[in-house]
Amino acid sequence: MARSSHTEQLFQKAYDRSKDFVETVKDESRAMYDEARRWAPQHPTALAVSASAAVSVGLVGYALGRRRRSRTEPERGTGSTAKARVPELDLSPLFRFVSLWMLYRVAVRD
Numbered sequence: 001m002a003r004s005s006h007t008e009q010l011f012q013k014a015y016d017r018s019k020d021f022v023e024t025v026k027d028e029s030r031a032m033y034d035e036a037r038r039w040a041p042q043h044p045t046a047l048a049v050s051a052s053a054a055v056s057v058g059l060v061g062y063a064l065g066r067r068r069r070s071r072t073e074p075e076r077g078t079g080s081t082a083k084a085r086v087p088e089l090d091l092s093p094l095f096r097f098v099s100l101w102m103l104y105r106v107a108v109r110d
Contacts, residue, residue: 040047
């Protein structure tokens with residue numbers, strides 16, 4: 001006769017309690033996704049503007065964070081040696097890919 005452990009019972013109770021919540025989130029996210037799939041083809045300009053704004057806000061935030069860090073770094077001293085060994089993150093290939101992908105999408109548009 002197999003006997004379940006206390007931990008297994010706790011996980012089973014937690015799963016049973018969260019099942020309704022997970023189902024609700026799944027159904028709502030599926031409905032939002034279907035609505036977005038119907039909305040996006042009818043509003044390509046709004047979608048492009050929203051995506052561009054999101055990317056721009058992200059880049060501005062990244063630049064402000066880099067500037068703030070470089071301004072405060074001399075005050076802190078040399079910093080840790082592990083941080084000094086970490087290379088800079090090069091995002092240029094990502095932006096090159098995104099720009100080529102956008103050009104491709106425009107070229108194949110019906």
